[in-house]
Amino acid sequence: MNKSELEEVKSNKKVRGKKVPLKIIPLGGLGEIGKNMTAFEYNDEIIVIDCGLAFPDEDLYGIDSVIPDVTFLIKNKEKVKGIFITHGHEDHIGALPYILKQINIPVYGTKMSLGLIEIKLKDHKMLNDCTLVMVEPGELIKLDNFKVEFIRNNHSIPDSCSIALHTPIGVAVHSGDFKVDFTPIDEKMMNLQRYAELGKRGVLLLMADSTNALHKGYTMSEKSVGETLEHLFSKASGRIIVSTFASNVHRLQQISDCSIKYGRKIAFSGRGMENVSEAARALGYLFIPEDMIISLDEIKNYPNDKLTIVTTGSQGESMAALTRIAASTHRHVHIQEGDMVIISAAPIPGNEKAVSNVINDLIEKGANVIYKAIQDIHVSGHACEQELRLIQALLKPKFFVPVHGEYRHLFTHAKIAQSMGVDKANTFILENGDVLELNKTNGEVTGKVPFGRVLVDGMGVGDIGNMVLRDRKNLAENGIITVVVAIDMKNKIIISGPDIVSRGFVYVRNSEELIDQVRDIVTNVVESCLDRNITQWAEIKNSIRREVDNFVYDRMKRKPMILPVIVEI
């Protein structure tokens, strides 16, 4: 019996001979892309993997971001031992500033992940209040019931890991976001041997990335992008402007390597790009000689064919560098005939139109725009079907839970696992909030904890609910008519108004007649109420709302929000 097995025995004894089940509780990331977060509970110990945000759907008017509901963790505060971060993407670390304010626990992650988390916590002025624990890939963090092992994988960010949770009843492997890249840029391949070793010893549960489960075959190596870049750089005679995700440091490395080879100075544009490239260089993930980097102020001092500008904005985000370049509102970079613009990314679902608009603007201004649809200038960071089959073959888990995907991705991934030998009864397509209890032989969903989306708007976290959103949708589509009338309640007469003020409804200067008619209607409604001795505000307001609503709908087939205000004098 080796040391770790001995500890396992000890740890089992702690629950006094009785084997308690392992609980798996996804708080986000299932049935959606984003806000990945999963809790694992054993005995009196809870650990959490990842703490991500989601970007708001278009029906979430005015919302900045969406984070998971962590009521369950707060209720069990004393049990929660740490958050373990697989990698530094927003959908895995973005909720940390909000969650750590509610429950301050240690955060474990690799160097690159922590570097990005630090930037975030600094922004929120809370870096000094938080405990960040750096781990190496391969390292094992020992808690009372859990041992948390970081296993290197490959993804579109350096230092990404899968996590193996060693528990008294067996090993649970969480793949994290991953692909199998046989030729990664940093030459650090996913630790498939450790996967195989764990599989050989027996894996209780696998939870794995479903993002690309619908795609057959293999995801191409990051290196293949380098070949396309090399080809493009070799024939470019003007400036090269490349847009990609700032966190895709290996992409930045390849862009930089090409630039260096062709004697092009490199300038970074966009706050995220500047921050991340600086952090990645400081931490030893991005290697660019100091003298090859210039600031945007300096680009005017170099000939076009000696310049590469690396920007944010690959998703057409309205304030990002490339979008500003396309709209001619960038302070330093204006498109010239002969510029080559490379968008080295694919549009995230929902961003297709914004990206198209940027491409059209750039071409119209004379740029030669290279993008994914016309050239292989991007590869995914997520495993396709064959890679998903590979990790099934290595791990041979007893139970399987597909994660990180919409329902169709989870469903398809479950089918893949079953075709690789996982029992159908041992495959669980979970929803956020589900409590899956596993023992060595059986699994069962036994309950539900609070779950859902908490909306972040400005400084407000969770103060925007469905009613406010419904109002915003209504205001967005129809505008508002405010009706103010001052009533002398003693004498039952209108003493001022009605004043009609509208916003987002019609252009008032062209609609004076309509507004006059609304005013007449309100006057009639109020006088009629007063004549009939109706003096309850609520009733008068309802009458105003109903009559104005009917009139406007009849006339215009529109339903603006009607907001009556009665001033009682």
Next chain:
Amino acid sequence: MNKSELEEVKSNKKVRGKKVPLKIIPLGGLGEIGKNMTAFEYNDEIIVIDCGLAFPDEDLYGIDSVIPDVTFLIKNKEKVKGIFITHGHEDHIGALPYILKQINIPVYGTKMSLGLIEIKLKDHKMLNDCTLVMVEPGELIKLDNFKVEFIRNNHSIPDSCSIALHTPIGVAVHSGDFKVDFTPIDEKMMNLQRYAELGKRGVLLLMADSTNALHKGYTMSEKSVGETLEHLFSKASGRIIVSTFASNVHRLQQISDCSIKYGRKIAFSGRGMENVSEAARALGYLFIPEDMIISLDEIKNYPNDKLTIVTTGSQGESMAALTRIAASTHRHVHIQEGDMVIISAAPIPGNEKAVSNVINDLIEKGANVIYKAIQDIHVSGHACEQELRLIQALLKPKFFVPVHGEYRHLFTHAKIAQSMGVDKANTFILENGDVLELNKTNGEVTGKVPFGRVLVDGMGVGDIGNMVLRDRKNLAENGIITVVVAIDMKNKIIISGPDIVSRGFVYVRNSEELIDQVRDIVTNVVESCLDRNITQWAEIKNSIRREVDNFVYDRMKRKPMILPVIVEI
């Protein structure tokens, strides 16, 4: 000299020997997908090709549809001789009800196009006021200066045509929307021979569909979809639910043929699907034996494997049949284990998320969902690069104007034309409103007519402008705070209020303290103004707006619209 040549001579004489130029004036469809409309002016005659609408972008809050600005046509009312419709899709006929109300001119089109236009004009209760002239593919409509020839092409709707405009200075060919389908369902192939004949005699100008200019190769024949359908129908054991565009009558025919072959009754669901399938059958474009069609009420009388349900909703539109089926709100159809749902369409850019949601919901309810990303169950109606090259080869035009596309499509199509021999100086990437003047040897953009997007919201056409849209955006993202205060101007005191009413801002019950603080701020502002003898409403309102805005932004980093109303007593 044959008869038509004689007429050409006569027509030339009308301009008294002096050759006037042909003017081409796109009013919509350039730099965008949608609202296709082009005016052609020669001498004292104007004709128009197509009259389409565009679907609103997501930033057009509350807008139902977008139509072209036709100020130019209204100004030249007496010159405009007719609107010639290439085919019956919304982006080519959808603006007719609005435009015909402004300028009532004859509409020429093939039988299927007019059938769909009639449905539309009936909805607007204006069918009897309009002049619809039916033409056959191959027919020539003779006006004073123009002869308008309809040439059959292939597209994702029956009876689609290109148009050749014979003018005194030469022939202009407008491709309409087209693909080259060598095996069309109705066996009526695009009239490539007529294209060749015109090309042989000399074509002055080609304007052609750029939608798929970025796609290499050929667009597959509609018949290839039939093969996939046949395969799916042959293995289905439950109900088959197929969603597609109602106007894709050839697709409906193939779905019906498969259903008939496998003894499945056919039920149509969704208003558009019911209307169009009925019209297409009545007009002789869709052939289904009467006894194979059943109503939705009757589906319960048939076993699952004897049923095909054909629905609207292939774009995830919120009220369409398939969306209601997915959400379990359809009155007749509820997903059962074993249902096969075929989405025989591709998401139009912008609809990707809505379609994904429908797919996820259907799979979650137990349906086997077949869609474009996982099986070849749809083909485009637009020509790819090789087909675009083919018509260049047949027509060999002197001048070329790419149409029907965003800038990148037009740009790429222009390059294709140039590589086929069109002179670069004779290639014009136009914008809406441009006036291109052509004579036999030269072309030049000589001016601009009014152009742009007219917004339709309910019954209102063009009454929503940028100010209203800006307000709607602001309301959508931040909500509104209405501040009402009644002031006794004689005594310079507040006699009622301030009343604070917010919508879409925060959930008021949880924010009483905040609202109280806003009330205090307004009281202070107003009292301070009155103390300082400021009695101009505008100034008091501005002070209220500024102070409340600052307070809310400091506290919450939000910027709701502030609407102060002062009631003077």
